[in-house]
Amino acid sequence: MNHSRRGPAAVLALSAALALSACSSAATDTGADSGPKPVDAVKGEGRTLTVWVMDGDYSDPSLQAVNDAFTQQTGAKVNVQVQAWDGIETKVTTALATSNPPDVLDLGNTQVASFAANGGLKDLTAYAADLKQGQTWLPGLVDPATVDGRLYAVPGFAGARAVIYNKTMWADAGVTAPPTTFAELTDDLAKVKAAHPAADFSPLYFPGQNWYAGMQFVWDAGGDLATRSGAKWTAGLGSDQAQAGLADFKAFQNQFSTPASQTVDAAGPDQVQVFADGKASAIIATSGFVGRIQKANPKLTDADLGTFPMPGKSGKTQPVMIGGSDWGIAARSANADLALVWSKIAASPDVQSKWVVGHEGFIPNSTEGIKAATDQVGDLKKAFFTAALNSKATPANANWAQLEGNKDINNLFAALASGSKSAKDAAHAFDTAADTALNAGQ
Numbered sequence: 001m002n003h004s005r006r007g008p009a010a011v012l013a014l015s016a017a018l019a020l021s022a023c024s025s026a027a028t029d030t031g032a033d034s035g036p037k038p039v040d041a042v043k044g045e046g047r048t049l050t051v052w053v054m055d056g057d058y059s060d061p062s063l064q065a066v067n068d069a070f071t072q073q074t075g076a077k078v079n080v081q082v083q084a085w086d087g088i089e090t091k092v093t094t095a096l097a098t099s100n101p102p103d104v105l106d107l108g109n110t111q112v113a114s115f116a117a118n119g120g121l122k123d124l125t126a127y128a129a130d131l132k133q134g135q136t137w138l139p140g141l142v143d144p145a146t147v148d149g150r151l152y153a154v155p156g157f158a159g160a161r162a163v164i165y166n167k168t169m170w171a172d173a174g175v176t177a178p179p180t181t182f183a184e185l186t187d188d189l190a191k192v193k194a195a196h197p198a199a200d201f202s203p204l205y206f207p208g209q210n211w212y213a214g215m216q217f218v219w220d221a222g223g224d225l226a227t228r229s230g231a232k233w234t235a236g237l238g239s240d241q242a243q244a245g246l247a248d249f250k251a252f253q254n255q256f257s258t259p260a261s262q263t264v265d266a267a268g269p270d271q272v273q274v275f276a277d278g279k280a281s282a283i284i285a286t287s288g289f290v291g292r293i294q295k296a297n298p299k300l301t302d303a304d305l306g307t308f309p310m311p312g313k314s315g316k317t318q319p320v321m322i323g324g325s326d327w328g329i330a331a332r333s334a335n336a337d338l339a340l341v342w343s344k345i346a347a348s349p350d351v352q353s354k355w356v357v358g359h360e361g362f363i364p365n366s367t368e369g370i371k372a373a374t375d376q377v378g379d380l381k382k383a384f385f386t387a388a389l390n391s392k393a394t395p396a397n398a399n400w401a402q403l404e405g406n407k408d409i410n411n412l413f414a415a416l417a418s419g420s421k422s423a424k425d426a427a428h429a430f431d432t433a434a435d436t437a438l439n440a441g442q
Helices: 014-020 060-074 088-097 112-116 125-132 167-172 182-195 211-220 240-256 271-276 288-296 336-346 349-357 367-373 379-388 400-405 408-418 423-438
Strands: 048-054 077-083 104-108 154-159 161-166 226-229 232-235 282-286 305-308 323-329
Touching: 048 060, 048 088, 048 336, 060 077, 060 336, 060 349, 088 104, 088 112, 104 112, 104 336, 112 323, 125 336, 154 336, 154 349, 161 167, 161 211, 161 288, 161 379, 167 182, 167 305, 182 240, 211 240, 211 408, 232 423, 240 408, 240 423, 271 282, 271 288, 282 288, 288 305, 305 379, 323 336, 349 367, 367 379, 400 408, 400 423, 408 423
Parallel strands: 048 077, 048 104
Antiparallel strands: 104 323, 154 323, 161 282, 161 305, 226 232
């Protein structure tokens, strides 16, 4: 489950493409109904629902469980079509513009705003209460699926970042338990650093461009990327809270990661290899990186590795950026009634517990689901589930992709880490670009 592939940069071209498509003139459900609606029972005998699922997101048994429950309830059949990642943005854009699109689409949580803003997705606001089924959806999944206060997708599953560390290396430095506070974390890393004084060693390898982890410091301090008031977006990294968070990031990165890491991203050099080679005792990453580390160095067993949610100076775990999947329903779907039933089943507590968590090992879509799953997952995965309870996402704005696609946000954190810009100047440059991008077309 590689959640980095679901970043907003993947949809950089969508706004322009969709604006030229017929989606913008589609006959959409505006959701401007008076009061909430239930997802009605549907008699679907003789009908077939088409569902697009991204390769690697759900296994056949999990999809079959949803489809079986759906067919039992409605009598309709399901045509599951697995989609490759290469070129998917263009393919979805084209499909949503046709008169016969797929009914349900597996979308990255940060993709939803781009499709919804241009009329490609059905407004689900009136059905939100019933679709939630008494659950509290994770903010990192539902917030980016909510545009202008309207819901356009149903949370499916999540992925979150936590600290992955070499327990053996920490134990050799005198640290035998994971930290639960920021002060404990810095003390522990200082001990590891003292035990490994080599210039190319990082107690916690932290690439300067890793803005996903960098934003955790900003959110922990009470700052944010941007806020909205009415129709206007205002970038927020120049606020006092965000400035404090950026200062915390710089201090932490400079103290515990090598100078060579200040301007690079997580892929160059690959942080997995840095960790696997013993050049770092910890990284901040998603759960899939545990397996990647062990593949890079088979000598590192489960007994050698540990995980914990990143503690914040706030006294809580740092808010983490959620990656994951939402289910969108095409605005032009001829089977929207069936699509609602299918999506409700896929988001149900039963499916989330038995299949999303129990079979796939993914983080479920709700806080209740995470708490119920604590005993289902192994020790190495618990930290990622706990981290997801305090989640954030990028602004639900179709133009956010431009800022990530241009690497404006990467460059801000790299400039800050390297000292080429002060926190004030780096934030001013980003906020100026963000104010223009996020309010374009208003």
